[in-house]
Every structure is written in C-alpha cells, then in structure tokens.
Amino acid sequence: MKNRVRYTFILPALLLMTIIVAFPIIYNLYMSLHIWFVASGSGPHWNGLKNYIALLSDKRFWNSIRVTIVFTVGALGSEVLIGVLLALFFNRQFKGKDIIKTIFLFPIAATPVAVSLIWGMMYNYDLGIINVLLKAIGLPPLLWLADPRWVIPALVITDAWQWTPLILLIVLSNLESLPTDPFESAKVDGANSLQVILYITLPMVKPAIIVAAMIRSIDAIKTFDLIYVMTQGGPNIASENLNLYIFNMGFSYFRMGMASALAIVLFTIVMAVNVFLAVIRNRDVT
Amino acid sequence: MRKAVFLLVLLAAVLTSPLFAGGKQESAGTKKAVSAGFDWKAFEGTKIKIMVNKHPWVDIIKPKIAEFEALTGMKVELSIYPEDQFRTKRTVEMVSGTSDVDVFMLMPGNALAQYVQSGWLAPLNGLMKSKQYLWPDYDLNDIYPAALNAGVRGGKNYTVPLLLETSLLAYNKDIFARTGVTVPKTMAELESAAKKIYESSNGNTYGITLRGKKASATSQWVDFLHSFGGEWLDSNGKAAVDSPEAIAATEFYGKLLRLYGPKSAPSNSWYESISIFMQGKAAMVYDASVFKPNYENPEKSAVSGKVGYAIIPKGPAGSIPHVSNWGLTIYSGSKHKEAGWLFIQWATSKAIALQGQLAGIPSARASAWSSPEFKSKDTSPEWTNASIASYKVASPLWNPPVIPVGECRDAMGSAIVASILGQDVKAASREAAKTIDKILANSK
Numbered sequence: 001m002k003n004r005v006r007y008t009f010i011l012p013a014l015l016l017m018t019i020i021v022a023f024p025i026i027y028n029l030y031m032s033l034h035i036w037f038v039a040s041g042s043g044p045h046w047n048g049l050k051n052y053i054a055l056l057s058d059k060r061f062w063n064s065i066r067v068t069i070v071f072t073v074g075a076l077g078s079e080v081l082i083g084v085l086l087a088l089f090f091n092r093q094f095k096g097k098d099i100i101k102t103i104f105l106f107p108i109a110a111t112p113v114a115v116s117l118i119w120g121m122m123y124n125y126d127l128g129i130i131n132v133l134l135k136a137i138g139l140p141p142l143l144w145l146a147d148p149r150w151v152i153p154a155l156v157i158t159d160a161w162q163w164t165p166l167i168l169l170i171v172l173s174n175l176e177s178l179p180t181d182p183f184e185s186a187k188v189d190g191a192n193s194l195q196v197i198l199y200i201t202l203p204m205v206k207p208a209i210i211v212a213a214m215i216r217s218i219d220a221i222k223t224f225d226l227i228y229v230m231t232q233g234g235p236n237i238a239s240e241n242l243n244l245y246i247f248n249m250g251f252s253y254f255r256m257g258m259a260s261a262l263a264i265v266l267f268t269i270v271m272a273v274n275v276f277l278a279v280i281r282n283r284d285v286t
Numbered sequence: 287m288r289k290a291v292f293l294l295v296l297l298a299a300v301l302t303s304p305l306f307a308g309g310k311q312e313s314a315g316t317k318k319a320v321s322a323g324f325d326w327k328a329f330e331g332t333k334i335k336i337m338v339n340k341h342p343w344v345d346i347i348k349p350k351i352a353e354f355e356a357l358t359g360m361k362v363e364l365s366i367y368p369e370d371q372f373r374t375k376r377t378v379e380m381v382s383g384t385s386d387v388d389v390f391m392l393m394p395g396n397a398l399a400q401y402v403q404s405g406w407l408a409p410l411n412g413l414m415k416s417k418q419y420l421w422p423d424y425d426l427n428d429i430y431p432a433a434l435n436a437g438v439r440g441g442k443n444y445t446v447p448l449l450l451e452t453s454l455l456a457y458n459k460d461i462f463a464r465t466g467v468t469v470p471k472t473m474a475e476l477e478s479a480a481k482k483i484y485e486s487s488n489g490n491t492y493g494i495t496l497r498g499k500k501a502s503a504t505s506q507w508v509d510f511l512h513s514f515g516g517e518w519l520d521s522n523g524k525a526a527v528d529s530p531e532a533i534a535a536t537e538f539y540g541k542l543l544r545l546y547g548p549k550s551a552p553s554n555s556w557y558e559s560i561s562i563f564m565q566g567k568a569a570m571v572y573d574a575s576v577f578k579p580n581y582e583n584p585e586k587s588a589v590s591g592k593v594g595y596a597i598i599p600k601g602p603a604g605s606i607p608h609v610s611n612w613g614l615t616i617y618s619g620s621k622h623k624e625a626g627w628l629f630i631q632w633a634t635s636k637a638i639a640l641q642g643q644l645a646g647i648p649s650a651r652a653s654a655w656s657s658p659e660f661k662s663k664d665t666s667p668e669w670t671n672a673s674i675a676s677y678k679v680a681s682p683l684w685n686p687p688v689i690p691v692g693e694c695r696d697a698m699g700s701a702i703v704a705s706i707l708g709q710d711v712k713a714a715s716r717e718a719a720k721t722i723d724k725i726l727a728n729s730k
Contacts, residue, residue, distance in 0.1 A: 037729060038381050039400050039689050125550040126567065146553035148707070232370075235552035236500055236703040251374050253693045254381070255728075 025267070032260035039254040051261035061262070063237055064245040067152065068269075071241055072220040074156040075163070080213055082160065083167025084205075088197060090168070091175040105169060107162045116229035119158040120145065123230075145231050148238035155239060159226060163219070167212045174208035175201070210281045217273050222266060242266045324421050329625035330359030336629065337365050337379075337390040339372035341612065342576055343448055346642050347633055354632050360625060373397070373692075380406040380617070388620040389629055394436040394445050395610045395682065400689045402439040408616040409442040413627040421631045425653075428636065433611045433650035436682060445613025446634050447650035449642065452609045452676040453506055454575045454669070455596045458589050461491060461569040469596050473513070473538065476570075476599045480546035483569045492568035493546030495559045496539065498706050500699030501692065502555040503539075506572055507702055508684045509608055510535045513601030518686040518694070525722035527698055528715040531602070536715055540705025552703050564589055572598065575676070578669050579646035595672040597679075607676045608684035611650055648673055686722070690729050697721040 032051055036044035055061045090101060107115070122128045123144035131141035144154045182204070186196050224243045227233060233240030233248070240248070243266060250259030338344050344366060351362050367375055372391075379385035380401070392401060401407050413419055414426060426434070430450055437445030455476075457469065462479075465486050470476040480493025497503040511517070516532030519525060526532060543551040548562050556573055560580060563571035564587040575595075584590040598607045614630045616623050632638070636653050643654035644663060654660060655674070664670055685691045697718045704714035 035728075039377070040403065040729060126548070126562070143549055146550040231553065232499075234500055234703075235498075235707075236700050248696075251378060252696070253690060254377065 028260050028263055028267075031257055032264050034257040034260075036256040037254060038256055044257060047257060051258050054258070055261060055265070060237060060240070060245065064240050064242045067237075067239060068221060068241040068243075070152055071155060071159075071223065071239075072217060074152065075159040075220045075223075076213060076217055078156060078160045079164045079167050079216055080209060083164045083212070084171055084202075084209060086164070086168045087171035087175055087205075088201070090172055101172075105165050108165050108169075110162065112162070112225040113229055115158065115162055116226050119154075119161075120230045123154055146235055148235055151231055151235065151239045155227060155230065158230070159220065159223070163216060167209075167216065170212040170215075171205055171208050174205050178204055207281055210277055214274060214277045214281075217277070218270055221270050221273065242269070324423075325418075326358045326421075326628065328419075329622065329628065331361075332622055332625045333361040333363060334388040334622050334625050334629060335363045335365070335386055337367070337372070337376060337387045339369045339391055340366055341369075341391070342579055342645075343612065343642060343647050346645055346647065347638065350638070350641075354629065357632070358625075358628060360628075362629065380404065383619070385617060385619060386621075387617050388622050388626040389614055389616055391448075391612050392445055392615045393610060393612050395684055396691055398437065398439060398444060399687065400691070401615070402444060403689065406618055407444045408618045408620065408623055409444060410446065410616065410627070411443050413624065414443060419624050419627055421628075421635075424631050424635065428651045428653045429634075430650050430652060432609065432677075432682065436611055437613050437615075445615045446630050447611040447613045448634050449576065449647050450609055450611045450650040450677070451574050451576045451648050452607050452673060452680055453509055453573060453598065454607075454672050454676060455570060455572050455598060456563065456577075456581055457570045457594050457596070458563070458566065458568075459592045459594050460589075461566075462594070465569075467569075469594065470599045472600045473510075473602075477538075477542065477546075480542055480570065484546040491566075492548050492562065494542050494570040494572070495548050495554070495562045495568040496543055496551070496572055497554060497556055497559050498543055498547075498551035498703065499553055499555040499558075500703060501695035502699070503702045504695045504698050505574075505608075505610075505684055507536070507539050507698075509572075509598050509606060510539050510601065512606035512608070512681055513598060513603055514538070515601070515603035518683070518698075519688075523726070525719035525726075527701065527722065528712075528719040533712055533715050535601070536701055536705050537711045539702060540708070540711065543706045544708050547706075551706050575648055575669070575673050576646070578666065582646065582666070593666070595666065595669040597672050597676050605679060607680045609677060609680040609682055610684055688726060688729065690725050693725045694722050697725065 031044065033046065033048060034044040035047045035051070086104070090097065122130050125131060125141065125143055125146060128144070130144070134141050142150055144150050178201075182200050183196060186200055191199070222243045223241060224247065227239055227241060227244055228247070231239045233244045242262065246259050246262045246266065249255050249262055348364065348366075351364060354360070355362055373396075376390055376392075379387060392398065392407075429447060433447035433450045434443070437443055437447065455470070461483060462468070465483050467479045467482055468475075470479045476494075482493075483491055484493040497506055508518070511527075511532055514531050514535035516529055516535050517526045520529075527536075548554065548559075548568065550558065554562070556577070560571055560573055560577050562568045564581060566588045578593075578595075581587055581593045582590045598605050614633060616626045616630070620626055634650075636651060639649040639651040639654040640657055640660065643649040643657070643660050646669075649655060655670075686694050688694065700721075701711070701714040701718040705711045
C-alpha cells in the first residue's frame with residue numbers, strides 16, 4: 001500500500017513529461033504519414049508511408065544526410081582530438097594555468113548566432129581577416145563559404161573553435177579526479193610518459209571522453225543556427241544538413257507532412273548514435 | 287522644401303486634432319465638427335500592429351510613425367524583420383491562426399496567390415468605397431493602375447501598392463570613362479564591357495556583380511530569361527526553364543559572374559552584391575531600382591554621384607525587365623480593419639509617396655513622378671528616365687504564377703548556381719525543370 005502511495009507523488013511530473021516529451025514525438029510521427037501542404041490552405045490528408053518512400057529517391061535528402069555525416073564526423077573528430085590533447089596538456093601545474101584555462105572557455109559562453117555572424121565576416125572573400133592572413137603568408141585566398149568544397153571545412157572550423165573547450169572541460173575535470181596510485185606504480189615499473197598516456201590515462205578517461213562525444217554528437221547532428229546564419233545551406237545546397245532541410249521543407253515550402261517525416265529520420269539517427277555510444281560506454285565500465 | 291511638407295503635415299495634424307477644435311473635454315460636439323472633413327481620430331486609443339520587412343521604404347516611414355500617432359491618437363507597433371525571416375514569420379503567423387497583426391507588407395507577385403487562396407487577406411473594396419473611412423484627399427485614381435491591379439484577385443482588391451519598382455543596370459561612370467566603355471545596349475555589348483573592365487584591371491575590378499545566391503538570384507535572372515525569349519512555364523503550365531532560350535539565358539547569367547564577376551557570387555544576395563558595387567569594386571550591377579538611395583548615399587557608398595542608370599540591354603527577344611511592387615494588406619483576422627485602413631491610406635498618401643520619391647523610392651503614384659518638387663530636385667534624371675522607360679516595356683511576371691513560388695525559385699536557383707560554378711547548365715536546367723514539374727504536381 002505504502003508503495004503505491006509513493007507513486008502518486010511522481011504522477012504529476014510523469015504526466016507533465018508525457019505531455020511535453022512523448023506527445024510531440026507521437027504527433028510528429030502521425031503527421032509524417034500525411035500530406036499537409038499548408039500554403040494551399042487545405043488540411044492534412046492521409047498518405048501512408050509514401051512520404052518516406054518519396055525520400056528514398058530525393059537527391060536533396062541524401063545530400064542532407066551526407067552533409068550531416070561529414071559535418072558531424074569532422075566536427076566531432078577534430079573537437080575530441082584537440083580537446084583531449086589540450087586536456088592532457090593542461091593536466092599539470094604551471095604558472096598562469098587558471099587564466100589560460102579561463103580564456104580557453106570563453107567560446108562556450110558566446111551565443112552561437114553571434115559567433116556565426118563574426119566568423120561569417122572573417123570568411124568573407126574580399127574583406128575577411130582569414131584571407132588577409134592567408135595572403136600575408138603567401139597563400140592564395142580561399143572562397144570559404146562560397147565554394148562547395150570548402151564550405152563544410154569552414155563550418156567545422158567554426159564549430160570546433162566554439163565547442164572544443166567543452167570537451168577540454170569535461171575531460172580535464174575527469175583527469176584531475178583520477179587516483180594517483182596507477183601512475184605511481186607505472187613509474188616504478190619504468191613506463192615512459194607516452195606509455196603512461198596510452199595505457200593508463202586514456203583508458204581511465206575513456207568514459208568521460210565518450211560522454212563528451214555523446215553530448216557533442218547530438219548537437220553536431222542537429223546543428224542549425226551555425227549553418228543558417230553563415231550559409232543558409234549554401235552555396236546552393238552544399239551545406240544543407242538534415243535539420244536545415246527540415247526547416248526549409250516546413251517553413252519555406254510549408255510541406256508539414258514531409259517535414260515531419262524528415263524530423264522522424266533525424267530523431268532516429270540521433271537516437272541510434274546515442275544508443276551506440278551508450279553501448280560502448282557500458283561495455284567498458286562493466 | 288522637405289521642411290515645408292513636414293510643416294504641411296503638421297498643420298493638417300493640428301487642424302484635425304480636437305485640441306485645435308477646443309479641447310478634448312467637449313468631445314461629442316467637437317468631434318462632429320471635425321469629421322465634417324474626415325475623422326482621423328475615429329479610432330483614438332486603438333493599438334494596431336504592423337509587420338514589415340527591412341526595406342528602404344520602411345526607413346522613410348519609420349520616423350514618421352509619430353506623426354501618424356499624433357494625427358489619429360492611435361498607437362502603432364511596428365515590427366521589422368529581414369526579408370527572408372519576414373516571409374517565414376508572416377506565413378507562420380497566418381498558418382497558426384492566432385496572429386494579432388493588423389497590417390503587413392506583401393509582394394503580390396510573390397505571395398498573393400497563396401494568401402488569397404488561404405483566406406488570410408481581407409478584401410479592401412468595401413473600405414475603398416466607404417464614405418466614412420475613405421479619406422477624401424486619398425485619390426485612388428492617382429495610383430498607377432498596373433500597380434493597383436497587381437493586388438487584385440477574383441475581382442477583389444487585396445493590396446495597396448506603396449511603390450512600383452523595376453530593375454535597372456547601374457554603372458560606375460568613372461570606371462566606364464577610365465576604360466573607354468560605353469553604356470551597353472545589347473547583351474553582347476554587356477559581356478564585352480564586363481570583359482574589358484575586368485581584364486584591363488587585371489581582375490581587380492569586377493565587370494559586373496549580380497545576385498548568385500540560389501533563390502534570390504531568380505528575381506534578376508528572370509529579366510535575362512525574358513530578354514532571351516524564355517519563360518518560367520509554358521502555355522500548359524509545365525516548367526519551361528530547360529528550353530533552348532532559357533538555357534542560353536542561364537548560361538549567359540552564370541558566365542558573366544564566373545568570368546568577370548566577384549568570386550563570392552554563389553553566396554551573394556542583393557545586399558552583398560550591391561555592397562561590392564558601392565565599394566567601387568564592380569563596374570556594373572543589375573538589381574532593383576529601389577537601391578538608388580543606397581548607391582547615392584555618400585556615407586555608405588564610395589560611388590555616390592558617379593552612378594549612371596540604364597534599362598536592361600537587349601537580348602534576342604528585346605529588353606524585357608519586370609515591374610514588381612510591395613503593397614500593404616490587412617489580415618483577415620484583424621480586429622482593427624478600419625483602423626488599419628486609415629494607416630494604409632496615410633502610409634500610401636500623396637505626401638508620403640512624394641517623400642519616398644524624393645528619397646529615391648519609385649512611387650506607385652503618378653503625382654509623385656510629375657510633381658514639380660520632384661522634377662526640380664531630381665539629382666539623377668538618368669535614373670528617372672531609365673525607370674519610366676523600364677515601366678513601359680516591363681513584364682509584370684517575375685515569378686511563376688503558382689503557390690509554391692519559393693520552392694520553384696529554389697529549384698531554379700540550383701541551376702543558376704551550377705551555371706556560375708561552370709557546371710553543365712543543360713543538365714542542371716533539365717533537373718530544375720523536372721523538380722519544378724514535380725513540385726507543381728504535388729501542390730494541388
């Protein structure tokens with residue numbers, strides 16, 4: 001009896017969660033099975049799985065999947081690599097460490113839209129500082145955001161600039177809390193510092209790295225503000241990721257059924273990546 | 287002279303205010319006396335919401351809102367958005383059905399079909415005939431019929447034009463004189479002029495700058511399309527952007543930018559494009575005629591006072607620019623339609639139209655173009671003559687006359703970008719035509 005009573009206390013929270021989390025997902029799933037061309041003023045009508053079937057032959061959809069993957073792998077890869085290296089570097093005592101650490105954390109605090117606007121200006125072909133610097137060291141200027149080949153690297157650089165510090169922060173705090181005895185015994189056994197890092201430090205902080213990667217991967221897969229402000233998916237659709245395509249489908253073309261179907265695809269990808277990372281993490285912990 | 291107009295408006299405001307007629311206290315009797323002319327104060331205390339996009343016209347109207355508020359005793363809440371966000375925000379507000387906006391800007395050539403079919407606009411015919419709410423000095427007949435009729439669907443008026451714009455070729459006279467280039471009259475001359483300027487400056491001065499950013503590029507590309515003899519759709523309503531004429535136009539447009547234009551063209555919308563011209567980095571720009579005030583503003587433009595204007599050069603089918611207009615409309619769900627109508631009349635009145643005209647915004651009112659004040663102050667008669675010449679031969683069609691305009695423009699924009707990047711224009715145009723046909727088939 002007592003047991004049941006205690007459930008009633010969480011019931012309001014549970015209900016609220018159901019309403020704000022489960023309902024939109026289920027409704028979205030339901031809408032994805034409809035044609036709803038809002039601009040025509042007519043209501044939704046049933047379309048079965050045809051929205052999903054149409055996506056399979058939609059080149060723009062596959063382009064957006066490709067952009068999403070390339071951007072996520074590029075951003076996540078560079079952020080984890082640089083973030084972990086920086087964390088290892090900062091994991092010692094030296095003068096001015098706190099000040100440098102604080103400066104490194106500034107980008108996280110900046111608003112993504114402001115960051116994107118500033119980087120967008122820096123990438124400007126004629127007036128941007130980056131091309132000025134490239135020319136100063138004798139390299140040819142790049143088109144950056146106007147060149148289909150360079151636009152994703154340019155976006156990755158901006159994303160990495162902003163979010164590498166987050167990885168640094170998570171990994172570093174984990175490093176600083178590690179027990180000292182494994183390191184002492186390694187020293188006694190004559191391990192060099194590379195061996196210590198490879199066989200002791202990294203395995204021990206691996207769970208933290210995976211958590212950091214999880215957080216960043218979710219964000220990177222559904223990046224919107226950065227790309228919308230800097231390129232709006234351009235040139236043409238060279239930087240249109242899945243989330244931007246959803247926005248265009250829904251709010252530029254007003255095809256809500258199709259946009260819902262795309263949103264379900266995005267949701268599935270985010271869930272799949274997270275389940276995958278969670279499995280890796282749990283396998284290691286146990 | 288500007289001061290005089292301001293004083294006139296102020297005088298009108300004072301004359302019609304109850305204060306002048308003996309104070310607010312005696313409202314009942316006084317009001318009648320005033321409304322013997324026209325009752326601007328009919329909705330005193332009402333708050334109306336106006337949604338507009340960031341447009342040179344708004345820069346004219348914004349500082350004058352206080353005058354309207356003094357004249358009518360209403361409160362005006364003006365929200366301004368950049369154009370892309372404005373279009374999205376406007377439609378989302380309409381779709382949600384909960385919008386509290388009263389009056390908003392709309393480009394009939396772009397969105398009227400969709401807005402009328404969805405029932406989002408209130409017909410204005412009743413208000414236009416109303417003895418009570420039509421300001422006697424408004425003079426509907428003064429508005430160019432082409433501009434007013436652009437806002438008509440099914441015999442009903444939905445928009446009142448606040449300007450009538452076209453696109454013009456603007457050129458930097460200094461660069462032309464320096465390189466010995468004359469104003470191009472044909473497309474071939476346009477290309478050779480751009481080439482000569484680009485090559486004689488070793489690529490430091492672009493021959494021409496045009497929009498290249500996907501959908502935004504179509505609104506000037508369309509003039510090349512028509513001048514080359516192409517169309518958006520054929521007589522059966524099928525996409526015609528892969529016709530030989532259309533492919534030639536798209537090829538030409540892309541070639542100008544690829545060979546003699548700014549490298550950043552595929553990411554340039556009007557703002558970036560005219561900025562390059564205004565910095566003196568490009569000798570020519572083909573864009574909307576309303577950008578004259580930007581070109582001629584010495585604070586923002588390095589080329590002010592050196593700009594010449596001409597109609598689009600002749601293609602195989604002639605010189606065929608387009609006219610378009612922004613209008614003001616009333617939301618069908620508005621609770622203050624009559625108050626909104628007062629605002630529209632004020633904002634599109636002769637006095638405001640003249641103000642705009644003097645500031646370089648092409649008015650939709652004949653009186654503004656023919657007013658002695660404008661004629662005497664006209665600093666660039668070249669622009670005036672080019673505009674009037676353009677109106678005479680212009681096509682009113684600059685978008686396919688369908689509901690999913692944005693989607694079709696995006697599809698065609700892809701082919702334009704492909705052309706700028708030097709890819710296979712034929713294949714890209716075919717792809718665009720296929721996509722447009724698919725979009726239209728899915729829009730019933």
